[in-house]
Amino acid sequence: MCALRTPAGRRLRPARRQRPGTGAHPVIRVLLAEDQGMMRGALALLLGLEADIEVVAQVAKGDEIVDAALVSRPDVALLDIELPGLSGLDAAALLRDEVPDCRVVTLTTSGRPGRLRRAMEAGAVGFLVKDGPVEELAATIRRVLTGETVIDPALAAAALSSGPSPLTARECDVLNAAAAGATVADIAGKLRLPESTVRNDLSSAIGKTGTRNGMEAVRAARLQGWL
Secondary structure, eight states: OOOEEOTTOOEEOOOOOOOTTOTTOOOEEEEEEOSSHHHHHHHHHHHHTSTTEEEEEEESSGGGHHHHHHHHOOSEEEEESSOSSSOHHHHHHHHHHHSTTSEEEEEESSOOHHHHHHHHHTTOSEEEETTSOHHHHHHHHHHHHTTOOEEOHHHHHHHHHHOOOOSOHHHHHHHHHHTTOOOHHHHHHHHTOOHHHHHHHHHHHHHHHTOSSHHHHHHHHHHHTOO
């Protein structure tokens, strides 16, 4: 679908189509981001059976989400959190800036409390686990368009009881950079930080996660949903 532009170059949002027999109710345009092809296809098929929902874009990588949204102009984006290229959480933050009228619902296989907090900070208005019924997902899509925030009740309770992440933003950056086994010098070069700062941040993160080294700290932080 090609984006339309005015003579001045402004992008026009495509008209919201209506399906025959649905009266005055517009179809909800949905973008679906899921890296597993079978899961993505199944979700698209099931959501397509809803009379008021149309999946207008499907992507398999996180770094494809914003471009697809700028072209298809979805009302709601369903984002898997664990995506190659760019995480669903990072993509949600970009969508908030680039396509602010698109409501974001994040989907995950593991409801880690830290991830819920990060999703909300990134601008998501929905947080669901993937193994829920499709009827619940469809209902969530409709509810977030009315201004509601929809969170799986069990995840909400766990998030409230777990407290915020103890890691600072820079400690998270350092751990993410260390995830592939990078050296202190590599991390310092990538983040443009002094090596002494990287060592201090790694040491602090290791202490906060109760682990013995940087790789263990990465795994522990991911398990808690802090990364």
